[in-house]
Amino acid sequence: MSFKQWTEEHQGVWEFVKFNVLSNISTITRIVCAAAGAAIFVNALGLTQPFKFLIFNYSDPGTNGLGGFLTFLVAEVLAQVVNFFVQMKWVFKSSNGYGDAAWKYAILAVLIVVVNLVLPGYVTSFCQNSFGMDAALSSTIASVANTLLAVVVSFPLLKFWIAK
Structure with missing residues (x-):
């Protein structure tokens, strides 16, 4: 049985495999954006003042304050946007x-x-x-x-x- 035949006969399993493997594209996006965000918001702009909003607490030492929050926010939003398109078009078509x-x-x-x-x-x-x-x-x-x-x-x- 060819790989193509197997994927056609086991479409649900194949979607689950693709879902897990291709989710790593958003993980890579998150890592790259986090590194870039830290370089911009924390290192270049020095936005390290304590920040707390709802469930987000970036007020403790080592959290990078407002810059840490902005880094998290931008990285997460961009990763989710990438994941949305990957899942919609490549995984579930x-x-x-x-x-x-x-x-x-x-x-x-x-x-x-x-x-x-x-x-x-x-x-x-x-x-x-x-x-x-x-x-x-x-x-x-x-x-x-x-x-x-x-x-x-x-x-x-x-x-x-x-x-x-």
Whole structure:
């Protein structure tokens, strides 16, 4: 059986594989934008004054203050825009209009960003307090939990609601 035949016969599995592999394009976008943002907002412009807004707390030392927040914001928005187009056209080959899909994807992206900001603290604390894990292992488990949750939530919402 050829690869093409296999992908046609197992379209759902193939979409899931493409979803996970091609999501790395947005990850690369996020990393590049974060490096550029830090160079611009933190190093060049010196926007390191403490910043706190809603659930975003960039007031502690080492968070780079306002520059850290702007770096996060720009990198995340650009990564999500890239991911939207990658998922719509390359993974799900959606014929759904961008106008109809974009607002749905924006809701999904905001949900995932909020969960990614809030969940790690709870998972890390749970691992350390309940199982006595060190910071490195508990942070790794929190990162894995975040990633798995994002996949479990994102894939079906993209497939059946956003990019149908």
